[in-house]
Amino acid sequence: MGALSNFYQEQRRWLNAIFGIGVVAAFWSFADWQVNSELFFVGPWRVVTYTYGLFASGEILDDLYISGIEFFWGFGVAAFAGIAFGMIFGISRVFREFFDPWLSAVYATPSVALAPLIIIWFGVDLTAKIVIVLITAVVPIVLNTYTGVLSVGKEFQTLANSFCIPQRQVLYKILIPGSLPYIVTGLRLGISRGIVGVVVGEYFGAYAGLGYQLFKGLDTFNMPLMMSCAAMLAGTGVVLNQVILVIERRMAPWRDSTLQE
């Protein structure tokens, strides 16, 4: 008995995490068993097998590819532009004071609401989808980068100044490393928003994509398809989030804890 409780104390983190997942899966399965209708609800195991079926038959690969392209370009440009603009806002006081009211507005604006406008301007093809992902993902990246630059205290600027470090170098010696934790937070928030952007973009006339399949599922009352798509989208969010965290840990060994957003 003592050995068993010792084992629990040593490994409780893992055991409890697995137990937690088990509890959720059990509830989920129980609900499925109670509802007992694939039209309304699907259990966890069925989601796994259905998703496997989609891959095995290859019918989902096109959709993954299309959504992947949309996300890759949209998020890529958002990351690049977001960090650049955030830096400019953080560095230039005039720029900041001039655009600050708009930043607060943008923070509070649901950027997906702009999706229909984008569709009208860019049509229903791939470009429009990419732009939608871009505008939904870019906002938290800009705002967090900007907050990050401001959080790098002025005293570090004084320090650089005191050792005669040229302004150009201040950017990569002080401002970028100093705001890195915030940039990472921005990217993480941007990922999940970008995925929502993919789905919303595909709502407006698409021929393929995970979002498109989700709507097809809704129109045809195909619950397994819907839950499988939702699970894939959610899983992508979790995986990309972890990737960013791992990169951060590699790049920023000076930080002993992860930041709360």
Next chain:
Amino acid sequence: MSSSIQVEQVHKTFMKPTGETVHAVGGIDMDLRPGTFYSFVGPSGCGKTTMLHMIHGLLPPTRGRILLDGDEVVGPTPNKAVVFQQALLLPWRNVTDNIQFGIENDRGMSATERREICDKYTQIVGLRGFESHYPHELSGGMQQRVNLARALAVNPEILLMDEPFASLDAQTRLLMQEELQRMVDWKNSGKIVIFVTHDIEEAVFLSDVVFCFSFRPGTIMKEIKVPFPTPRTLRVKEEPEFLQIKHDIWELLADEARKAMEE
């Protein structure tokens, strides 16, 4: 290569966004000669840090001027270096890279030379073995020693130190007081050192000249010369003349400190 500094009727007034003004420095004259160690002592908030930063060129004086070899100081230059009151280490750099911060842009120096200088000062401040530690892994006193090493590594003609030993433990502090004389060797190299401290004994022990600041707006109440030959050993602190000087400064500052407390 030895420079001198003239401080002429320097005032500094800060204005807060509320419009309220703080007259921090109120008309200071100083004539600083090469090869001399100066200390600033005075009550908290009397403008010592402000004066130091103005000499460095980090802040412009509101009135008056500061001349370095006859030219007005308009900004920091590589021949001056400052040890800040807060350590201000870059959290994303380890000890070696923080010490290297001030010499990275010196083109006349090879990477190996830089490495050697860093090693030398890491050794001097007693941080051997901690080279790859990040600031958050160091104690407050260790961080302060990196701050010191960073300024020393520049080998400046004018070394400005703002309470560099404040967060060291008493023993290390005494050792560093002795060590500093050897490290900087201002007499032979013709450097000017300015050292801000609240510890009167420390000021007298290290300095050739002690400037006693009045309460805000800071002015110089008295300039006291310390006659002992350098380098000094800690035994100097027991000599009657040393104790007398220390006592005089204490008397002088006590009234000012009381004013500061009452504010």
Next chain:
Amino acid sequence: MSKIQEIPLEESQDSSFVASVKGVYNRHRIGINFFFSVILALLTWEFIDYIFDDPDFFTGPVAVAVEFTVLVYEPRFWENINYSGTELIYGFGLAMILGVVIGAAVAFSRTLDEMFSPILVGLYATPRSVAAPLFIIWLGLGIASKVGVITLASVFPVIINTQAGIKNVQGEFRMLGRAFNVSFWAMLTKIIIPGSLPFLIAGLRLGYSRSVVTIMVAELFGAEAGIGYMIDHATQTFHVAEMMVGISLLTIMGIAGNEILKGVERWATPYRKTLV
């Protein structure tokens, strides 16, 4: 320290005209920049409209304002606002309550923390509003499905921040509380609640902005009314001005809620400066 700007005495004593204009600008620069920023944006917006000159493609602020004055007379318009407002209040309200309760539970119980935190953190990183179509099937086209999605989308920032806030003060001040022999109740009301409030409010602000976004997403997938529904409908019929009115309404909802929460934050934690 960084907030304080220094102004040399000479400049403030100078009485020439240029200096006094400069002085006025410096004292009111935030307001002045704000004003010009707004004017410039409106002019740019109107100018783009003028260039395109195609109301099916782009409308300027004037056209949007005009459209708004037309729409106010339609009962349908107010119904839409009412509908989305109700969704928001119930959805976000539920998220607030659930978020604080769950957040506190995982903060105080180590076992619950170890069991569910990995799942909560995982879900936090997922795009949760993609579950909207599922909710429509489960709860129908009415308001209930929207409330469900909004709650799901905005509850996680509240949970995570409540938990982080409580853990943060507990870690820092538990020793202090012990040292002064403080009772649990006093600990809760004097240290834990006030100490974790800034985190909680930050979480609420994140959650609120999530809620407003999700109104749009949830209503796209099928609704009977609402601002998102109105935007979608206007899109299908190429009514750009009406779309813009809808977008502006959502933006106003977002800004208003955010400003209120910012006000609460200033009131509750006057010792902290806020950003954004």
